[in-house]
Amino acid sequence: MTGPDAGMDRPGAGRTCAWNRIATWRAAALLLLLPAAPRAQGLAVPPPPRVADRPNDNGRALVLAWDVPDGAPPGLLALLERRDGSGIRDTLQAVPALEPGAAERKGSFTDERGPRAGGSYAYRIAWLARGDTLWSDWSEASEPSIQWFNAERVSVAAATLLFSGILIGFVAAARRGATLFIRKIPGLEAVEEAVGRATEMGRPILYSPGLDPMEEVSTVASISILGQVARKAAEYETRLMVPNRDPIVMAVAQEVVRDAHAEAGRPDTYRADDIFYTTYSQFGYAAAVCGIMMREKPATNFFIGKFYAESLILAETGNATGAIQIAGTDSDSQLPFFITSCDYTLIGEELYAGSVYLSREPLLLGALKGQDAARVIILAVLVAASLLLALGVYDLRPYLD
Amino acid sequence: MAARTHGGPAGKGTFWTAMMSVDRRIIFACVALSVALPLIFPLGLPVTPARESNDFFQEIEKLAEGDVMLFSFDYEPDTMAELDPMSIAVWKHAFRRGVRIIAVTMYAGGVGVAEGIMKEAAESAGKTYGEDYVFLGYNPDWSGTMLRLGESIKATYPNDQYGVDSGTFPILKNVDSYRDIRLLVSISASALSEYWAIWAGGNYGQRMISGNTAVQAVMIYPYYQTGQMSGFLGGLKGAAEYEFLVNEKGAGIRGMDAQSTAHGLMVLFILLGNVGYVMNRRRTRHE
Amino acid sequence: MKRTGPVVFGSLIGMVMLLQYFSPHPALLDGYNLILDMKQVVFGMTLILGIVSLVRYHASKLKRKESGWFYSLAAISGLAAMSGSSIIWGTERGFYPWAFDNIQAPMQATMFSLLAFYVASASYRAFRVRSFHAGLLLAAGVIVMLGRVPLGELIAVEFGGHRYALPQLSSWILDVPNLAAKRGILVGVGLGMVATALKILLGIERSYLGKGA
Numbered sequence A: 001m002t003g004p005d006a007g008m009d010r011p012g013a014g015r016t017c018a019w020n021r022i023a024t025w026r027a028a029a030l031l032l033l034l035p036a037a038p039r040a041q042g043l044a045v046p047p048p049p050r051v052a053d054r055p056n057d058n059g060r061a062l063v064l065a066w067d068v069p070d071g072a073p074p075g076l077l078a079l080l081e082r083r084d085g086s087g088i089r090d091t092l093q094a095v096p097a098l099e100p101g102a103a104e105r106k107g108s109f110t111d112e113r114g115p116r117a118g119g120s121y122a123y124r125i126a127w128l129a130r131g132d133t134l135w136s137d138w139s140e141a142s143e144p145s146i147q148w149f150n151a152e153r154v155s156v157a158a159a160t161l162l163f164s165g166i167l168i169g170f171v172a173a174a175r176r177g178a179t180l181f182i183r184k185i186p187g188l189e190a191v192e193e194a195v196g197r198a199t200e201m202g203r204p205i206l207y208s209p210g211l212d213p214m215e216e217v218s219t220v221a222s223i224s225i226l227g228q229v230a231r232k233a234a235e236y237e238t239r240l241m242v243p244n245r246d247p248i249v250m251a252v253a254q255e256v257v258r259d260a261h262a263e264a265g266r267p268d269t270y271r272a273d274d275i276f277y278t279t280y281s282q283f284g285y286a287a288a289v290c291g292i293m294m295r296e297k298p299a300t301n302f303f304i305g306k307f308y309a310e311s312l313i314l315a316e317t318g319n320a321t322g323a324i325q326i327a328g329t330d331s332d333s334q335l336p337f338f339i340t341s342c343d344y345t346l347i348g349e350e351l352y353a354g355s356v357y358l359s360r361e362p363l364l365l366g367a368l369k370g371q372d373a374a375r376v377i378i379l380a381v382l383v384a385a386s387l388l389l390a391l392g393v394y395d396l397r398p399y400l401d
Numbered sequence B: 001m002a003a004r005t006h007g008g009p010a011g012k013g014t015f016w017t018a019m020m021s022v023d024r025r026i027i028f029a030c031v032a033l034s035v036a037l038p039l040i041f042p043l044g045l046p047v048t049p050a051r052e053s054n055d056f057f058q059e060i061e062k063l064a065e066g067d068v069m070l071f072s073f074d075y076e077p078d079t080m081a082e083l084d085p086m087s088i089a090v091w092k093h094a095f096r097r098g099v100r101i102i103a104v105t106m107y108a109g110g111v112g113v114a115e116g117i118m119k120e121a122a123e124s125a126g127k128t129y130g131e132d133y134v135f136l137g138y139n140p141d142w143s144g145t146m147l148r149l150g151e152s153i154k155a156t157y158p159n160d161q162y163g164v165d166s167g168t169f170p171i172l173k174n175v176d177s178y179r180d181i182r183l184l185v186s187i188s189a190s191a192l193s194e195y196w197a198i199w200a201g202g203n204y205g206q207r208m209i210s211g212n213t214a215v216q217a218v219m220i221y222p223y224y225q226t227g228q229m230s231g232f233l234g235g236l237k238g239a240a241e242y243e244f245l246v247n248e249k250g251a252g253i254r255g256m257d258a259q260s261t262a263h264g265l266m267v268l269f270i271l272l273g274n275v276g277y278v279m280n281r282r283r284t285r286h287e
Numbered sequence C: 001m002k003r004t005g006p007v008v009f010g011s012l013i014g015m016v017m018l019l020q021y022f023s024p025h026p027a028l029l030d031g032y033n034l035i036l037d038m039k040q041v042v043f044g045m046t047l048i049l050g051i052v053s054l055v056r057y058h059a060s061k062l063k064r065k066e067s068g069w070f071y072s073l074a075a076i077s078g079l080a081a082m083s084g085s086s087i088i089w090g091t092e093r094g095f096y097p098w099a100f101d102n103i104q105a106p107m108q109a110t111m112f113s114l115l116a117f118y119v120a121s122a123s124y125r126a127f128r129v130r131s132f133h134a135g136l137l138l139a140a141g142v143i144v145m146l147g148r149v150p151l152g153e154l155i156a157v158e159f160g161g162h163r164y165a166l167p168q169l170s171s172w173i174l175d176v177p178n179l180a181a182k183r184g185i186l187v188g189v190g191l192g193m194v195a196t197a198l199k200i201l202l203g204i205e206r207s208y209l210g211k212g213a
Helices: A010-015 A024-032 A151-175 A186-201 A217-235 A247-263 A282-296 A311-320 A335-341 A349-359 A362-390 B015-019 B024-040 B051-061 B077-096 B110-125 B142-148 B192-204 B221-225 B235-246 B251-286 C004-022 C026-063 C069-089 C095-126 C132-147 C150-154 C166-175 C177-201
Strands: A050-053 A062-067 A077-084 A089-096 A106-111 A121-129 A132-135 A205-210 A240-244 A275-277 A300-306 A324-329 A344-347 B068-074 B100-105 B133-138 B183-188 B208-212 B232-234 C156-159 C162-165
Touching (some): A062 A121, A089 A106, A151 A362, A151 C177, A186 A217, A186 A300, A186 A324, A186 A344, A205 A282, A217 A240, A217 A247, A217 A324, A217 A349, A217 C177, A240 A247, A247 A275, A247 C026, A282 A311, A282 C095, A300 A311, A311 A324, A311 A335, A311 C095, A335 A344, A335 C095, A349 A362, A349 C177, A362 C177, B015 B251, B024 B251, B024 C095, B051 B232, B068 B110, B077 B100, B077 B110, B077 B208, B077 B235, B077 B251, B077 C095, B100 B110, B110 B133, B110 C095, B183 B192, B192 B208, B208 B235, B221 C166, B221 C177, B232 B235, B251 C132, C004 C177, C026 C069, C132 C150, C150 C162, C166 C177
Parallel strands (some): A205 A240, A205 A300, A324 A344, B068 B183, B100 B133, B208 B232
Antiparallel strands (some): A050 A062, A077 A121, A121 A132, C156 C162
């Protein structure tokens, strides 16, 4: 976690939220409003709370901890007060003295509204009971500090570095001219055939880049494939229609298709109006695309990207018009619908491999192989960890969390 | 693996071939009747809550009076029939427990959906806008919103849906980020529930539950199993189970009879097609 | 510069977001919040882009009286009426809520309801026992379809003093084999996402800038 919540223990979060500045006189009123509050008779004056900097945060919190005496009645409340370096005091929230469900007789509170890095703060605690407020002495002054690194995320950092290293290694190998094998993917082999079919029939190609915005990886992958398809369509002078659900995706698609036409030596055949925005509504988009398919009768449909419930409507409508259909999505809940209604389906990562496969660009190929290598490592770690755990030898889960 | 996929071949002439190539219009008509008739003549089939629906219910039961819930209407009118029963049941349950609700939506069409639900729930519970609930409205940048809410709600939504300064609402007085929110509820027809789990849950540790369409609910199991989501409702059945648990008979329970007969009919057609397929294959082998 | 600038800018922004995940330092947090605010502004502007594109597309169809021009007129009229109404009267009264309740909601619900019919005809056509695996898939599909509705509760066996109903088998299928397969796909897809994100950060993936990048 980052920000003020970094290092915060979520189960205790309810105790830190919605705190109010309660002046001492209001605390006294609180005592009168607590008819069920136990008497503090028999309880000793509490020792000062233990104060520590909250780890892995931006220096805006201190953690208070205390022990609850054995004779303390259930429902005992603890009132906390803070004093900063210049002597200004704030009375904090009254909290249950004992952590709910705790095995030991301990309580804690995270003060994240007042402390700031560079300041020093002391605290004291009082057992809050009807007629009695037993205040402790002030604790030693503590200073919250800023951490540069969130140690709770070290495993993620290690994995990121490892994966990046593998990726860069394979990209470097590709740059040096290493031969990297990639298996046949029938759906992508059929792209040329599909574009050629549309050219022969004199009908357009429809390309749907999915419903997700540009920041989604499936959309990036789809736009990469669109570039390849657009280039082939431009070479054959076949009309390519790209209806979009997201305006940013539309803008990117227009750039990509225009450049594809220029690269194919046909900049004059580019039609910006063929790459257009429809609506942000999911089924409005499905209705728009179905309408286009019924009216324009494209010979080839590409459904490449992220799709949701509308996938079957799109695929069935396209099937009914007799178009050849190539689909590709990483939404595995929609894959069955595409598989039943489309001629070729790219499943999961085959979508990400699409642009690499079609362009055969060495750098991208290297990155794809790096991905495969990382997958093998993850598989090995999973199998090893599962075996170790199953045999009762060692539990690797804390390191993988 | 990518596969070249097609529907099966259609032949002519024999009874078995006819059985495996029933005209789709007949199928459509039968589906329409199987859904309509039980709605007119209810069967009263029993509803038994599943584990995940129970957990969803318990998460809201654990909330205390005054706690704040963030509720996201992540759907539009197209999935209202499946998700509205969940939403209205959650709002009524929450209001009954004295929970305060901050509502948002990530879809433009979600505004109308949200207003209908809020109005019905607030009127039935006698709740006041601004004190017991507030609607911060639609924000098109959902990924940025999910992250930004972890830092400051008021910075993300300076005004509510109706243009009123967020800082003036009593409900938002001491509530400004996920750390002040006890529970996040996402009712979604898309992958937005998963994104809430990844960004609000993964980045900020926000506890959450979700309600999803039946197709999307299948994706939620991994998150539920790992504890990233504490419970979820799957489809209209999930809505019916939740209505059963909160004792509010609504569209979910009413729809169960229709869903049962529709599923039964689909299974019947599938079996019919397969009987025709197997018998036809035997016939051609003999020939 | 036209190609390098966006790549460098994208990499810098991406690095800040990536580093911020690992570091709670206030300087990075401020950068993170600034980027999120910028993203919201940019997103708002692109909606305008989308509206302009929509109007241009349909206006050109109307101007040339191409086939289906009536639908373009309906699209532009709807856009003008809904946005105009919400600007003048807001979303709580006037034409907007009436159109939402009586036009938009029923039309969208109708589109979604088509799925029920399409699923029925597609599953009838596709669920054929062509092989052992197809048979297994069929059996699992039938169990889950019946197990997920109250009708499944009525299909049960008594064994060893316990009642085992179809929903329990359906839950097991969803909780165990389905979950295992989903998790495998999720891990693979997640790796693909990380790889693509790294490629964009490192400037290897530039397809979003156009083919010439």
